[in-house]
Amino acid sequence: MIQIDALSKRYGRFTAVDNVTFTAEPGRVTGFLGPNGAGKSTTMRILVGLTDPSSGSAHLLGRHFSQLPNPGREVGVLLDASAQHGGRTGREILTLAARTMGLAKSSVAETLDRVSLTEEEAGRRVRNYSLGMRQRLGIATALIGDPEVLILDEPANGLDPAGIRWMRDLLRGFADDGGTVLLSSHLLHEIEVIADDIVVIGNGRIVAQGTKQELLSSGETYARSSDPTSLGRALQRAGHTAELTTEGAVLSDADLTTVGQVAFDTGLVLSELRAADGAGLEEMFLQLTAETQRDHLETPERNAA
Amino acid sequence: MSTTTLAPEPATPAGRNPEAVRRRERAVPAPIPFGRIAGIELRKMFDTRSGFWLMASLVVLSLAATAVTIIFVDADNLDYEGFASAWGMPMSVVLPMIAVLAVTSEWSARSALTTFTLVPGRGRVIAAKALVTAVVGVVAIAVAAAVGALGYLGVAAIMDLDPVWNISFTELAQVTLASEIGMFMGFMLGTLFRSSPAAIVAYFVYALVLPGVSSALASTNTWWAEHATWFDLNWATMNLYSEMTDKMWAQLGVASVIWLVVPMLVGLRLVLRSEVK
Numbered sequence: 001m002i003q004i005d006a007l008s009k010r011y012g013r014f015t016a017v018d019n020v021t022f023t024a025e026p027g028r029v030t031g032f033l034g035p036n037g038a039g040k041s042t043t044m045r046i047l048v049g050l051t052d053p054s055s056g057s058a059h060l061l062g063r064h065f066s067q068l069p070n071p072g073r074e075v076g077v078l079l080d081a082s083a084q085h086g087g088r089t090g091r092e093i094l095t096l097a098a099r100t101m102g103l104a105k106s107s108v109a110e111t112l113d114r115v116s117l118t119e120e121e122a123g124r125r126v127r128n129y130s131l132g133m134r135q136r137l138g139i140a141t142a143l144i145g146d147p148e149v150l151i152l153d154e155p156a157n158g159l160d161p162a163g164i165r166w167m168r169d170l171l172r173g174f175a176d177d178g179g180t181v182l183l184s185s186h187l188l189h190e191i192e193v194i195a196d197d198i199v200v201i202g203n204g205r206i207v208a209q210g211t212k213q214e215l216l217s218s219g220e221t222y223a224r225s226s227d228p229t230s231l232g233r234a235l236q237r238a239g240h241t242a243e244l245t246t247e248g249a250v251l252s253d254a255d256l257t258t259v260g261q262v263a264f265d266t267g268l269v270l271s272e273l274r275a276a277d278g279a280g281l282e283e284m285f286l287q288l289t290a291e292t293q294r295d296h297l298e299t300p301e302r303n304a305a
Numbered sequence: 306m307s308t309t310t311l312a313p314e315p316a317t318p319a320g321r322n323p324e325a326v327r328r329r330e331r332a333v334p335a336p337i338p339f340g341r342i343a344g345i346e347l348r349k350m351f352d353t354r355s356g357f358w359l360m361a362s363l364v365v366l367s368l369a370a371t372a373v374t375i376i377f378v379d380a381d382n383l384d385y386e387g388f389a390s391a392w393g394m395p396m397s398v399v400l401p402m403i404a405v406l407a408v409t410s411e412w413s414a415r416s417a418l419t420t421f422t423l424v425p426g427r428g429r430v431i432a433a434k435a436l437v438t439a440v441v442g443v444v445a446i447a448v449a450a451a452v453g454a455l456g457y458l459g460v461a462a463i464m465d466l467d468p469v470w471n472i473s474f475t476e477l478a479q480v481t482l483a484s485e486i487g488m489f490m491g492f493m494l495g496t497l498f499r500s501s502p503a504a505i506v507a508y509f510v511y512a513l514v515l516p517g518v519s520s521a522l523a524s525t526n527t528w529w530a531e532h533a534t535w536f537d538l539n540w541a542t543m544n545l546y547s548e549m550t551d552k553m554w555a556q557l558g559v560a561s562v563i564w565l566v567v568p569m570l571v572g573l574r575l576v577l578r579s580e581v582k
Contacts, residue, residue, distance in 0.1 A: 049425045050418065050581040066425040069336040077422040083415035087353030093419075096352075100337065100345050100423045125354075141419065148331070 007056035018204035024182045031195025032184035039204040040184040072101040075149045076142030081134035086127030101145045115140040131158025152183040202288035224249045224272035234266040343433040366395040367449035371456035384469035388453035401491035408495030446481045483545040496572030538564040
């Protein structure tokens with residue numbers, strides 16, 4: 001359980017984190033989504049006591065981070081996988097963490113295995129690691145103390161698609177065991193793949209939060225049929241909206257069952273029927289990034305998405 | 306109230322499962338003992354290639370200093386003090402570097418991010434580093450003294466000399482104190498700058514540039530020539546290599562407060578309060 005309450009951090013006249021409030025629940029993976037420089041990392045650093053907030057509070061398991069007697073046993077943290085002494089081997093870094101937490105020696109080998117780092121890789125110095133390997137080592141450091149809460153800043157950076165899938169399964173399993181996961185990303189896709197709940201931050205302020213379904217669904221239904229025009233007309237006759245997409249599918253504000261029923265009544269075969277992809281979150285996210293991104297989209301063609 | 310809401314899409318079943326959400330029963334872990342933190346900090350001084358060789362260089366240098374003394378000093382003039390002064394100089398360069406890096410490597414390599422999330426009490430980590438630094442200083446001098454003594458005994462046996470042990474335990478203790486002061490100057494500069502290059506440069510400005518400035522000033526200004534030992538820690542520390550009077554101890558104390566204690570308080574405040582990025 002992570003509770004962040006009216007948290008603000010100001011640097012002179014610049015407000016990095018502006019009155020941020022949210023909760024990450026146990027049993028859920030909470031995605032912290034925002035463009036670079038939105039205040040994600042600052043919020044996470046405040047959460048683990050590396051930065052003092054200007055106002056507001058952050059609690060983990062009902063306590064401030066500094067009140068945890070042996071934090072690694074209760075909260076696993078990965079803030080920056082590259083922030084390690086390059087001259088140490090992966091195994092040594094993990095051993096230092098294990099010894100600090102007072103864990104058995106065997107935990108090092110077990111955790112290396114859990115994050116799929118081989119014996120040979122663990123014996124290499126970290127300066128020779130790829131970013132993906134550093135992320136795995138960082139996740140190992142976070143996991144080794146068998147914590148209740150995981151705080152991971154951009155953990156999917158540098159992971160290949162198989163690595164992202166591995167991490168999704170790992171975090172899913174962690175949350176299913178009752179753990180709380182807060183992970184940040186600047187990529188909507190990563191968060192979509194991994195998170196249950198999403199908190200969107202931009203310019204230090206929370207701009208949206210809710211479950212993935214709430215934020216991603218547009219409330220519309222997407223249907224494909226052999227005769228899209230007839231399906232569209234039938235839906236309109238039933239009092240719903242209907243649009244034909246460029247790929248020959250129908251978008252309607254009717255819910256799934258209604259569309260199915262209408263198709264059935266009209267005697268049309270549906271080849272696809274699902275909730276339409278929400279453009280809302282992506283649109284909002286693009287607006288957030290518009291000020292800082294290099295490639296200005298003069299005419300954003302959202303239909304293509 | 307119990308209602309069933311028909312959501313447009315079912316939520317992830319696993320995430321909604323109240324069974325899964327039940328928090329695992331677990332005991333509150335015991336606090337991390339200070340000895341364990343000190344052990345970790347000692348291990349960190351050796352577990353990188355650069356750290357290991359810096360430590361190894363202490364042994365190598367005391368061996369080399371002993372060998373050089375045996376080879377180049379006439380048998381008639383050979384005494385234990387000759388050995389001691391041979392390893393004194395390299396020690397006074399390497400030991401402060403070890404102290405600087407004990408602090409700054411956390412920031413330069415940014416491993417402080419991990420260190421201070423595993424032990425949020427930064428004061429405990431810094432105290433552990435200080436303790437380990439002090440111990441390394443004492444052990445280094447002890448090793449150098451032992452290597453020098455063994456070398457001297459060996460050469461005395463071969464050349465049939467009567468060994469001259471003209472360094473008392475008090476003198477050895479004073480030399481150890483002098484090198485500890487050098488180390489803690491490095492440690493202090495490390496906390497002040499939290500960057501390896503900046504702290505190392507600052508240390509050499511203190512140890513190599515300032516004495517020259519001070520003696521230049523002393524040669525033109527008689528007041529400074531008479532009173533500099535109160536304000537110049539290099540100068541006050543040099544006295545430790547001779548017999549110390551009460552006045553010299555007082556001077557060492559005053560100069561240490563100015564150069565070591567006060568800036569260390571500033572440095573500690575910075576370490577404890579500043580943002581770790």
